[in-house]
Amino acid sequence: MLNQLDHIVPRLLIAPQYRALRHIIIHIIVLLISINVFWDEPVDFLPQRFSAWLFYFILIDVIIYVNMYILVPKLLFKDRTSLYLMVTPLFILIMVFIIGWLQSRGPEQGAEIITPLPIGIASAFLSFALFIAGLTALQLLKYRIENTFRIRELNTATKRMELANLKSQVNPHFLFNMLNNAHFMVAEDSGKSSRILTRLKDLLFYQIEEGANENVSLKREIAFIKDYLELEKLRRDRFSYHMHLEGVTDISIPPLLFIPFIENAVKHNPENDSYVNITIKLIGETLYFECSNPKDKAGYKKKAGGIGLQNTKRRLELLFGGNYQLQFKDVNNIFTITMKLDL
Numbered sequence: 001m002l003n004q005l006d007h008i009v010p011r012l013l014i015a016p017q018y019r020a021l022r023h024i025i026i027h028i029i030v031l032l033i034s035i036n037v038f039w040d041e042p043v044d045f046l047p048q049r050f051s052a053w054l055f056y057f058i059l060i061d062v063i064i065y066v067n068m069y070i071l072v073p074k075l076l077f078k079d080r081t082s083l084y085l086m087v088t089p090l091f092i093l094i095m096v097f098i099i100g101w102l103q104s105r106g107p108e109q110g111a112e113i114i115t116p117l118p119i120g121i122a123s124a125f126l127s128f129a130l131f132i133a134g135l136t137a138l139q140l141l142k143y144r145i146e147n148t149f150r151i152r153e154l155n156t157a158t159k160r161m162e163l164a165n166l167k168s169q170v171n172p173h174f175l176f177n178m179l180n181n182a183h184f185m186v187a188e189d190s191g192k193s194s195r196i197l198t199r200l201k202d203l204l205f206y207q208i209e210e211g212a213n214e215n216v217s218l219k220r221e222i223a224f225i226k227d228y229l230e231l232e233k234l235r236r237d238r239f240s241y242h243m244h245l246e247g248v249t250d251i252s253i254p255p256l257l258f259i260p261f262i263e264n265a266v267k268h269n270p271e272n273d274s275y276v277n278i279t280i281k282l283i284g285e286t287l288y289f290e291c292s293n294p295k296d297k298a299g300y301k302k303k304a305g306g307i308g309l310q311n312t313k314r315r316l317e318l319l320f321g322g323n324y325q326l327q328f329k330d331v332n333n334i335f336t337i338t339m340k341l342d343l
Contacts, residue, residue, distance in 0.1 A: 013138065013141065013142040013145060014142055014145055014146050014149070026064060026135075027061075030057060030060045030061060030064070031057065033060060033131070034053055034056045034057045034060060035053070055099075056099060059095055059098060059099055060128075062095065063091070063092060063095050063128060063132065064132070064135060066091065067088060067091075067132050067135070067136065068135065068139060071084060071087060071088055071091070072084070072136060072139050072140075075087065076136070076140075077143065088132065089125075089129065092125060092128045092129055092132065093125055095128070096121060096124045096125050096128060097121075099124070100121065100124070199227055199230060199231045199234070200231065202227050203224065203227055203228060203231065206220075206224045206227075213255055214254065215252035215253060215254060215255070216252065216253065216254075216255040217250055217251075217252060218248060218249070218250065218251050218252070218253050218280075218282070218287075219248065219250055221253060221255065221256075221257065221258065222243070222245065222248065222280065224259070225243070225258060225259065225262060225278070226243065228259065228262065228263075229241045229243075229262070229266075229276065232266050236271075236274060238272050238273050238274060239266075239269070239274045239275065240274075240275045241275060241276045241277070241278065242275070242276075242277050242278070243278045243279075243280070244277075244278070244279045244280070245279075245280050245281075246279075246280070246281040246282070246283075247281055247282040247283055248280060248281075248282055249282060251282065251287075251343065253287070253341075253343070254315075254319055258278075258280075258289055258291070260309060260311070260312040261289070261291045261309075261312070261337045261339070262276065262278065262291055264309055264337075265291050265292070265293035265335070265337070266293070268293065268295060268296050268335070269293050269294060269295075269296060270294055270295075270296045271296070273294075274293070274294065275293065275294065276291065276292070276293045277290075277291070277292045277293070278290070278291050279291075285342065285343045286340060286341065286342055286343070287340070287341040287343055288338075288339070288340055288341075289337075289338070289339040289340075289341075290336065290337070290338045290339075291336070291337045292334055292335065292336040292337075293334070293335055294333060294334055294335075295330075295333050295334070295335050313326065316339075320341060320342070323341070323342040324339065324340065324341050324342065325338075325339065325340040326338070326339050327339075
């Protein structure tokens, strides 16, 4: 019930299709306030009494709409709060005097006044002030909700643009490395060309078809990783890899989520006796990923932290916010990346 109210109230306050309904509600409230003109002497329904009510109704409307469309937007929303707090009570007081003057010229102008004039003015002023304060509070709430929605839409649009930009940087970076590897493989052994091009075709197909989607199958992503590592095995005679999978189901994840870390591990392996160990575990709604490799002492420190990993970190921040953990360990010449994602 509360969740439904949280959804209905903002829509009622800001949705364009409810604009007429909002004004109808305001006029119903004004009608209920001003109708007491007829309650003093219900049987004495004179044309003059109806005219007095009509003027009363119009003046209350003037107070409401001047505040709604002039004072609040021009003063309160423009950080001129002090001026608003000075002008609005003065405006209400002027309208109260005008209403009192109109009432004094009505059909009961000769009647005995029971309530002292200062008390009557103070009572009318406080009634109007409280009513206007309530409407102003609703207007401020509407303004805040509109800003919240606007900021949310802007953040969503910015996130999509930034993710698209990062993906456009990561994918060519990865593609360049694949093509570079393929070049060396073909040059070294022409007999491997067919197998190399077949695997490269599959990798490129995944890049083009799946990489453009917001989410892909985890199993399909793992198959892509295996294709990439098999391609690396064709290039290096002394390269091996091991993948440990646990609890893997056909869930959806953002595409190319793990490959920058694996590519980094392959890139910084020693040329001889190189390997990559990968663990992917799904426990409940938490996905664990670990990738370890021996370091190439000759150039690892110089090359670490390139554009691929930087973009991957930023992409994780945009996709998961605070719902991820990323750690790097360097122990006994073994570099390990550990990632935990709350899906």
